[in-house]
Amino acid sequence: MSRSYGHTGKRLEASSTVDAASCRVPLVPKLHLATPGHGPGEEERRHGRTHSILAVIAALSLLLAGCYSSQPASGGYAAKTHAVQKHTEAMDALKSNRLEEALAAIDEAVKEDPEYADAAMTRGLILLRAERLDDAAAAYDGVCKKWPDQAEAHALAGIVREKLGRGEAAKACYSQAKAAYDRRIAAGDHTPGTKLSRTLAVYLLDGRSKGIEEINKLLGEYPDYGPAREMKGKIAENNRAFVLDWMERPGK
Numbered sequence: 001m002s003r004s005y006g007h008t009g010k011r012l013e014a015s016s017t018v019d020a021a022s023c024r025v026p027l028v029p030k031l032h033l034a035t036p037g038h039g040p041g042e043e044e045r046r047h048g049r050t051h052s053i054l055a056v057i058a059a060l061s062l063l064l065a066g067c068y069s070s071q072p073a074s075g076g077y078a079a080k081t082h083a084v085q086k087h088t089e090a091m092d093a094l095k096s097n098r099l100e101e102a103l104a105a106i107d108e109a110v111k112e113d114p115e116y117a118d119a120a121m122t123r124g125l126i127l128l129r130a131e132r133l134d135d136a137a138a139a140y141d142g143v144c145k146k147w148p149d150q151a152e153a154h155a156l157a158g159i160v161r162e163k164l165g166r167g168e169a170a171k172a173c174y175s176q177a178k179a180a181y182d183r184r185i186a187a188g189d190h191t192p193g194t195k196l197s198r199t200l201a202v203y204l205l206d207g208r209s210k211g212i213e214e215i216n217k218l219l220g221e222y223p224d225y226g227p228a229r230e231m232k233g234k235i236a237e238n239n240r241a242f243v244l245d246w247m248e249r250p251g252k
Contacts, residue, residue: 079115079118083108084116086106087116087119090106094122099126103123103127106123121152124139140156149184151197154180155204158173162204171205182198192218193227200243200247212235231243
């Protein structure tokens with residue numbers, strides 16, 4: 001399942017025609033303005049020069065605006081270009097386990113664009129991988145408060161608390177995750193990945209018997225869905241550690 005942390009279930013991404021790496025603005029041809037004279041047609045020429053200058057200013061304003069925000073993808077949030085760039089750098093560093101580098105990049109992304117949900121989620125994941133569990137819990141709690149329909153944030157907040165030995169607090173988070181997945185499905189997301197994530201939240205919340213019941217329902221709907229077939233075996237074994245590890249992976 002490709003992890004995309006949008007509370008609508010859609011990937012939050014952005015596109016832009018501006019060079020995201022450097023935000024370079026193309027050079028505008030220099031205007032050579034002669035000293036105004038007093039010959040015929042000078043008034044018209046002066047108005048023409050004024051209009052040219054205003055056109056250049058308008059063009060520069062549009063180009064510079066592109067350095068700060070990107071165009072929205074269909075149905076998605078238009079994250080700021082620099083924030084998208086730093087988020088990409090953070091994910092690349094995370095994949096190579098360069099955690100300090102990843103955290104520095106994601107902190108910059110979140111600071112640049114506090115409304116960028118994917119970046120906020122990735123920050124929690126980096127802290128979790130760095131075993132800064134209290135900080136990770138706080139990060140996920142912030143996401144849950146700002147984006148209450150972000151089911152993955154509730155689930156991961158529960159996983160962090162389970163790792164901290166706070167079982168009852170973890171269950172409360174798993175309950176919120178299940179409710180958020182239910183809202184997502186009711187809104188029209190019937191993909192097997194979303195339904196599997198909901199099933200695993202139920203397993204973590206209610207245990208093996210309820211987990212088997214839910215995974216059998218999912219396989220009745222999608223009998224050839226490989227991840228669900230694998231998870232059925234893990235739930236039957238009550239291999240909770242495997243399920244927790246699987247749910248932490250951002251690109252499954």
